Amino acid sequence: MSREFLPGGHEDAIIIEMSPEKDNKTEYSDNFPLATIIPRWIFALTEMGIASYFVFKFGFRSGLIFLVYGFVSVFVILPLTRCNRCFYYGKVCNFGLGKWASMFFPRSDDTVYSSAYGYTILLWPLRIIPLGLGLIPILGVIRFGLSVPSGEIGDMAGAVVSNLQLIPHGLFVIYLLVIFLHRKYYRSRSCSRCYHRSDCPVYDKNSILGTGD
Ligand code: SF4
Secondary structure, three states: OEEOOOOOOOOOOOOEEOOHHHOOOOOOOOOOOHHHHHHHHHHHHHHHHHHHHHHHHHOHHHHHHHHHHHHHHHHHHHHHHOHHHOOOOOOOOOOOHHHHHHHHOOOOOOOOHHHHHHHHHHHOHHHHHHHHHHHHHHHHHHHHHHOOOOOOHHHHHHHHHHHOOHHHHHHHHHHHHHHHHHHHHHHHHOHHHOOOOOOOOOOOHHHHHOOOO
16 A cells, blocks of 8 residues: 655655565554444544533533534644644544545645644544533532531541532533543554554654654
């Protein structure tokens, strides 16, 4: 298989022949299968669904804005800041966005994958807002527990436990679990077969400092 675009901005290097099947150390995916992509979307939609619940509970208009911002983040911000510098531009990446990006956004002249990684800050509200809103009810329960008149540790803990509810407290734990499992999933099923793992800050934070492998 020939590659014309190399991660890390080395696309002006000679076109190299890579034969993943013959490479004993690493197997790469040129196009990821649906069996990898679908679970990623299930994780992402589950996370977004719970996150939206927290924001809608805060306010209907806020929830709508959050949903629109999530949509714009995935289908516009990501393609403009990552997909357009990615080996998988025009291909089926592990999230399936490479094809979408190539249909609607031009490839960047800047081929260093992590060069626009700082714009990830634009995606932070999608996590920070639901994390904050999900945490507030739990802090309320803990505060209630700390205020029991006896001041006994056992009474405080009992008050906290007896006031925990499946929704919203349990839902917040599930939300954290989904984020954790999603990360575990793509690190093992996607990153491990991705051409960008050597220059991707998600996989190797040193890559953004230029000290990665
Ligand atoms: S290394 Fe992982 S997070 Fe980074 S581009 Fe590849 S699949 Fe995505």
